[in-house]
Amino acid sequence: MDDLASEFHVSQLFTPLATRAITLPNRIVVSPMCQYSYTDGLSNEWQYIHLGTRAVGGAGLVFTEATAVLPEGRISPDDAGIWSEAHIPGLRRITDFIKAQGSVAGIQLAHAGRKASTFAPWRGHGAVPIDAGGWEVVGPSAIAFSSDYPLVTALDQAGIDRVITAFVDAATRAVRAGFEVIEIHAAHGYLLHQFLSPLSNARTDAYGGTLENRSRLVMQVIASVRAAIGDTLPLWVRLSATDWTEGGWDIEESVTLSRMMKAASVDLVDVTTGGNVAKVKIPVGPGYQVPFAAQIRRYAEIATGAVGLLTDPHQVEAVLTAGEADVVLLARELLRDPYWPLHAAQALGESVAWPSQYLRAAPAGTPARNETGG
Secondary structure (H helix, E strand, C coil): CHHHHHHCCCCHHHCCEEECCEEECCCEEECCCCCCCCCCCCCCHHHHHHHHHHHHCCCCEEEEEEEECCHHHCCCCCCCECCCHHHHHHHHHHHHHHHHCCCEEEEEEECCHHHCCECCCCCCCCECCHHHCCCCEEECCCCCCCCCCCCEEECCHHHHHHHHHHHHHHHHHHHHCCCCEEEEEECCCCHHHHHHCCCCCCCCCCCCCCHHHHCHHHHHHHHHHHHHHCCCCCEEEEEECCCCCCCCCCHHHHHHHHHHHHHCCCCEEEEECCCCCCCCCCCCCCCCCHHHHHHHHHHHCCEEEEECCCCCHHHHHHHHHCCCCCEEEECHHHHHCCCHHHHHHHHCCCCCCECHHHHHHCCCCCCECCCCCC
């Protein structure tokens, strides 16, 4: 497909990507972005419109925000969830609409671990007190993220088993809710990342110490989720490639883990960085995380996604044509402009279908998607 695209000078950004039984219509992915706008984790009009608008805008894959597999796995009391059957109907409404626009619906399954029970950004900072709706948090070790974050109870084996079961149950519900790409969140300092990093994992049992042991929970979750969703749906993992701190999780370990994940039937590594160390200095700039995606893609020989200050169509086209990643995930740029994919197509000289309802504003000759709108 890539050779055919090159022959006819088709933009890589707008070349479909087939993985297992699912084909993304283009390589533009709505990155999971927390909205902190829910009660008891239940979907509502905000999530429906927020995600639906990005599908109308032409993104190939639309991810939910980090969706908690357990109530205590929420980052804040206001997070989205999928820990019960009650969450399915609202999510199904969203996936139906996304598919009606020609996009693919994806869900990011998450457990915040020691970074749970914190305030939504605009409501405060640090730990939410128990009497204000907070809860006791868990992690690999009794090491708090920072002085104003909750104290941590180290998970015992029963607690670890409960987490694995919760990811499996959540993945099963996600498939029933209509999601066609499942992503496991093992980044940004949340529970699975906490187990990976020696800075947050001081265990001396089978889940601590060596890279193999620190990776054990991630690999158990991956194997269990893959068994639950079957072989037809893509399974992604979001991974922080580095803690940006001496002695922390690093790119070499990320490459090794990515090889392990590929062998365990993971289809793509969604490469980000940081999140596990408070107040760490990160050299932020346009495309600053792309080199990590490129290294993992090259040395682990697995598909990758690049994310982080990717804003310009020509910039992201260059990432793909250089073979540094297979998809690009946009976050803040899609908050600023939900119709970025349509505008990117114009910038790159591509003709992509617009919603029938919006054709009067499209360039002459633009094809229609012919969707009903759900």
